[in-house]
Amino acid sequence: MSSFETVFGRAPEASASAPGRVNLLGEHTDYQGGFVLPTAIPQRITVSVGRNRSGEHVLHSANSRTTLRVPVGEVGSEFAPYITGCLTLSGVTEGLDVFIQGNVPSGGLSSSAALEVATLRALRDLYALELDDVALALRGVKVEHEFVGVKCGVMDQMASSLADTTTMLLIDTRSLERRAVPFPAGAEVLVIDSGVPRRLAESGYNERRAQVEEASRLLDVKELRDVTDVGTLDGLPALLQKRARHVVSENARVLAGLGEDAAAFGQLMNASHASLRDDYEVSHPQVDALVALLQAHPDIFGARMTGAGFGGAVVALARAGRAAGAAQDVLTQYGPDGRRVVP
Structure with a gap:
């Protein structure tokens, strides 16, 4: 198994990790000033760094067994922009060796955010940066906007x-x-990868953001966060009305879920998935099939896609102690090839 030492021949000067996340409610609301309800997952990404006294950054991913060399000041390709963006925004002007390893699945669980946060934490330690956890997160958002090309929320x-x-x-x-x-009493969180890959920058993510920004402009509000009555949306063009209806109703679901029991919270998750599928149109047929299987299981209170969509992971709220069994039942029906097996 590779390590910073085996790849670069010396110990790192700083190392830090960060978790992925799963979002229970509040999808596609964060870039409209809305409410979200995520939790961290146990899986993490670790980034180790050390100065290499050269004019280039050497980036090694243990998972893909890939090494990229990027001149200082340039962005690079593949996974490099997530790292070089952090380096540039943190004022790094010398070459660094960077070693990345982790077990956060890609697709809906914020592996990119975990990579950015872990990198920024390592840089904070290496250079004694005055960067609190909120400012660090906002710098990661800026990396996505300026270097990756995804206009994500926070x-x-x-x-x-x-x-x-x-x-x-x-x-x-x-x-x-x-x-x-x-968490609702008597419940635990279950996350399943649908097996459908997606790439945000090449998907409809930025398009959806532009659509709700246009809806806000037409409604003469700063953000859809300021709209609480879906009836207000009736004058919008049909497509923008659907997009805005999701954001407004999703904000309401987050606030409604606070303090609810597991059954009621699960119903809000089910409604969230329907809204993401039908109004925001960011789901996928295979994801819908997996969600439907989960929703039909007697030990599942509710289930929905999670993350930006277009594939990726689903999240369910299961009876405490029953998540593993429910997952086994559902995956048997879903099928090893990522499609539902018809009985």
Whole structure:
């Protein structure tokens, strides 16, 4: 198994890790000032760094067994922009060796945010940067916007930087106020990868963001966060009305879910998936099939896609102690090839 030492022949000068996240409610609301309810997952990405006294960054991914060489000041390709963006925005002007390893699955669980937060934490340690956890998260968002090309909101990086695995983190993405919220009693979280890959920058993600920004402009509001009555949307063009209806109703679902029992919370998750599928149109037929199997299982309170969509992971709220069994039942029906097996 490779390590910084085996790849670069010396010990790293700094090392840090960050978790992925799964979002229970509040999807595609964070770039409209809305409310989100993520939690950290146990899987993490670790980044180790060391100065190499050269004019290039050497980036090694243990998972893909890939080494990239990028001149200082350039962005690079493949996974490099997530790293070089962090380096550039942190004022790094010398060559670094960077070693990346982790077990956060790609697709809906914020592996990119975990990579950015882990990198920024390692740089904070290496250079004694005055960067608190919120400022660090916001720098990760800037990396996505300026170097990766994804106009994401703040949820993923905030969750990776601030959330833990024992509670949900309610975030007001306008004010950045946040507080821990307990999981519904008698329930546990189940996450399943649908097996459908997706790439945000090449998907409809940026298009959806542009659509809701246009809806906000037509409604003469700063963000759809300021709309609480879906009837207000009736004058919008049909497509923009659907997109805006998801954001407005999703914000309401997050607030409605606070303090609810598992059954009621699960129903809100089911409604969230229907809205993402039908109004926001960011789901996928295979994801829908997996969600439907989960929703039909007697030990599942509710299920939905999670993350930006177009494939990726699904999240379910299961009876405490029953998640593993439910997952086995559902995956048997879903099929090893990523498609539902018809009985």
